Amino acid sequence: MTLKTTDKNIAGFSERSKRILGAIVKDYILTAEPVGSKAIATRYLLDLSPATIRNIMAELESSGFLTSPHTSAGRIPTEKSFRFYIDSLLELEEPLDNDKNMLRRCSEANTGIENAFERATKALSTLTSCAGLAFMPGKDNFTIKHIRLLPIDRETVMVLIMSRLGMVKTRRVRIDVNGLNLEKTSNYLNSVGSGLTLRSLRAKIALEMKIEKNLYDEILSNAFKLSRMALGDDNDDSVKDLFVEGHMKMIEQPEFRDDLARLKEIFAAFEEKNLLIKILDKSIEEEGVHVFMGSQSSIEQFSGLSFVTAPCGRGKDIFGTLGVIGPVRMNYSKILPLVSYTAGLLSGSF
Incomplete structure (x- = not known):
């Protein structure tokens, strides 16, 4: 723990x-x-x-x-x-077979990773009577296996980013293709980027641009421009990759049932997606199931609440995190094994 x-x-x-x-x-x-x-x-x-x-x-x-x-x-x-x-x-309870079957169906790889995350989040909410959460932190945490640059027209390049876990992210980039050596730029990105996260690749290219003052300047400039446009931080993408299901479950909790003001605070916090992302981001750095109580943050709306989360991925290749949020008085004996089991299913499916 x-x-x-x-x-x-x-x-x-x-x-x-x-x-x-x-x-x-x-x-x-x-x-x-x-x-x-x-x-x-x-x-x-x-x-x-x-x-x-x-x-x-x-x-x-x-x-x-x-x-x-x-x-x-x-x-x-x-x-x-x-x-x-x-x-x-705490004495952990083994998840029921019916619950396991439900989670297995939700986590099947053939549904696509985003759909699997969303379905698993709904299932966790149903099984725990808490709000389900999942967050895919986007492209920055993907470990690169290969990058391809495909010209679409004279002003557009399609960037395909393949991770070591087999996931693919795409982004259309508007850039003047005339005079742009896509093959050399692609080769360069793969030679320096394979095995790195996208955040690390951007930093490495930026550093080399300061150091290199030779004929590779043009390639570095193109690579950096493409990486900044295609692989850059994007807050909107982060919000899109956050799934929240079953937040109305909070109304059923005795602590909040008759406290309209408190419910308004909690629902307002759910609308502030970046507040949830801030907490879920912490789970990515943890191993196994993590219990995070609201008072550990400086976010007043989360006081009296608990997050139970677990990262999804293999080794250092973490592609997301999921869990539930509910009152501190939640059934940890049941919920921790369910979150752990779901994270294990998703980790093994992608």
Whole structure:
């Protein structure tokens, strides 16, 4: 698990305290209601008295793991509790066969990578009762296998970028083809770009243009011009490669059902695609499933929410990330394996 808790209070926890904290988190995930000592004693820890549980709950509250709502005698686990629960107490559930079959159908390669991502996102939303998310960070993270330059007419070149994973991106570039040696430019791009990401290729060409002062200047100039126009950063493309499905699931969550103002904040954040991309981008740099809680960002709209994400790809060739967003009180035991399984399917299909 990527998310690690570093709070020193945890090291001194007794096993009994851990059992009680785990039971409180489980009950709150199930009921979305403040948890009392009597409920813990009767539902989970029959060997402990309500008085003993109540005393330990008081210790947990003083350490910042529980909080007391004014309207209830019970306790609510804080984000700190959920972090500890995920890192140290979580028991993962194997996805059901029906759920696996549904995800396999959505992730088939013959549907195309964009369609597979979109379908998998919808399936995750359905299976988790959270909003599903997927992000393909575009061309910059593709590792180049081959580049082809095809003249369309006197003013247009088609650039075909093939990745090592077999994916192809195309871009029409308007440029004066007359006098442009496409073969030499293509050969140069492939000689220096094979095995690099497109971001690295652009940087390398820019550096060589500063260094080289010989007859290759023209080729370098053409290569840089084409790379800037065809392979450059494009915020619009990034937004197009973001999939959000099932955001109306938030209305069904008890935390937000009667809080119209909070729902408006969340939906407004969903409309700000770059906010979601900012968080999903972090997942690309992580290995395996990553749990990112909203308070870890400076984005106020995501407080009280959790992202569960996983990168898709093989080795260093990462072509996207997917996951879900929902309340911090989400069923991590079920959701983490589902996200991991889906990411594995997509990674193996493309």
